[in-house]
Amino acid sequence: MSLSMYGASVPVLRQGLQNLQTILTKAVEFADNKKVASDVMAASRLAIDMVPLSRQVQIACDTAKGCGARLAGVENPSVADEEKTLQELQHRVEKTLGFLSQLSPEQFVGSEDKAIQLNFPGITLNFKGQDYLQQFVLPNFYFHISTAYGILRHIGVDIGKKDYLGAIGGV
Amino acid sequence: MSLSMYGASVPVLRQGLQNLQTILTKAVEFADNKKVASDVMAASRLAIDMVPLSRQVQIACDTAKGCGARLAGVENPSVADEEKTLQELQHRVEKTLGFLSQLSPEQFVGSEDKAIQLNFPGITLNFKGQDYLQQFVLPNFYFHISTAYGILRHIGVDIGKKDYLGAIGGV
Numbered sequence: 256m257s258l259s260m261y262g263a264s265v266p267v268l269r270q271g272l273q274n275l276q277t278i279l280t281k282a283v284e285f286a287d288n289k290k291v292a293s294d295v296m297a298a299s300r301l302a303i304d305m306v307p308l309s310r311q312v313q314i315a316c317d318t319a320k321g322c323g324a325r326l327a328g329v330e331n332p333s334v335a336d337e338e339k340t341l342q343e344l345q346h347r348v349e350k351t352l353g354f355l356s357q358l359s360p361e362q363f364v365g366s367e368d369k370a371i372q373l374n375f376p377g378i379t380l381n382f383k384g385q386d387y388l389q390q391f392v393l394p395n396f397y398f399h400i401s402t403a404y405g406i407l408r409h410i411g412v413d414i415g416k417k418d419y420l421g422a423i424g425g426v
Numbered sequence: 427m428s429l430s431m432y433g434a435s436v437p438v439l440r441q442g443l444q445n446l447q448t449i450l451t452k453a454v455e456f457a458d459n460k461k462v463a464s465d466v467m468a469a470s471r472l473a474i475d476m477v478p479l480s481r482q483v484q485i486a487c488d489t490a491k492g493c494g495a496r497l498a499g500v501e502n503p504s505v506a507d508e509e510k511t512l513q514e515l516q517h518r519v520e521k522t523l524g525f526l527s528q529l530s531p532e533q534f535v536g537s538e539d540k541a542i543q544l545n546f547p548g549i550t551l552n553f554k555g556q557d558y559l560q561q562f563v564l565p566n567f568y569f570h571i572s573t574a575y576g577i578l579r580h581i582g583v584d585i586g587k588k589d590y591l592g593a594i595g596g597v
Binding site: 257266270302367373379386402409 | 430431441442538544549566590592
């Protein structure tokens with residue numbers, strides 16, 4: 256086995272998104288039990304000037320989708336950020352998992368040296384593929400999933416590190 | 427350039443720890459300005475049943491140190507978890523950076539297939555080196571740094587995504 260850009264991205268992102276689904280499922284159960292509206296949950300924040308749970312999930316999904324598309328060299332499908340409920344967020348995660356599952360290892364060959372440019376309002380970032388994955392994608396991806404987790408823990412949802420990490424290490 | 431276990435771990439962990447230092451430095455400034463005791467900051471939590479800022483930093487450091495030691499095949503030095511202030515936590519991060527800087531790429535050759543066993547109370551995890559890095563180390567490392575960030579944002583410390591990501595993409 257040797258390291259590959261595909262192996263360091265797609266399976267890793269898919270596992271993170273599957274764990275996010277687990278966490279969102281427990282959030283749905285919590286909302287049902289507490290009779291809290293799903294959109295109130297999705298609008299929750301850790302700080303008044305941080306984006307809410309819904310946006311944390313959207314950005315995690317977009318980070319994963321953009322990584323797959325840019326490294327594989329396929330079109331990055333635009334997705335509207337319209338989710339207002341936990342169930343809609345789960346659907347967004349599911350769609351992202353579906354997109355990633357269509358990508359093949361062959362499409363990623365050589366992508367470690369590929370020039371990747373990201374344009375944000377007022378700032379342009381330039382990476383080689385490997386740096387894009389390691390310095391931008393993975394830190395951001397885990398940031399938004401961890402923050403989604405933190406928002407739900409702060410609310411009182413019964414989730415733990417095992418939900419965040421998923422089934423690993425043979426257990 | 428091709429992917430390597432060293433390149434996918436040590437520089438990535440070092441960058442995350444350097445960004446954590448930036449965040450802790452802003453936390454120190456905040457505490458000074460607000461006349462808040464440093465140990466009160468370090469004891470802050472996102473939820474009553476989550477570990478405090480001090481422990482988030484300790485675990486991030488231990489995750490990075492353990493990764494470096496296990497993949498390089500050197501002794502994993504034991505460090506007591508005694509930090510009570512932000513300044514002591516900064517020192518812990520600095521020590522961890524120093525440990526990682528002593529490791530060389532040659533020590534990591536072949537570590538993607540190396541058997542890694544982690545023993546926790548009541549649970550044993552078994553990985554190949556690459557899975558250990560991708561499924562355990564990086565998700566945990568970013569989780570604890572993101573949670574440290576979330577705790578400080580929740581308190582009101584003036585930090586942003588740029589502090590978390592550091593200098594990347596040529597800017």
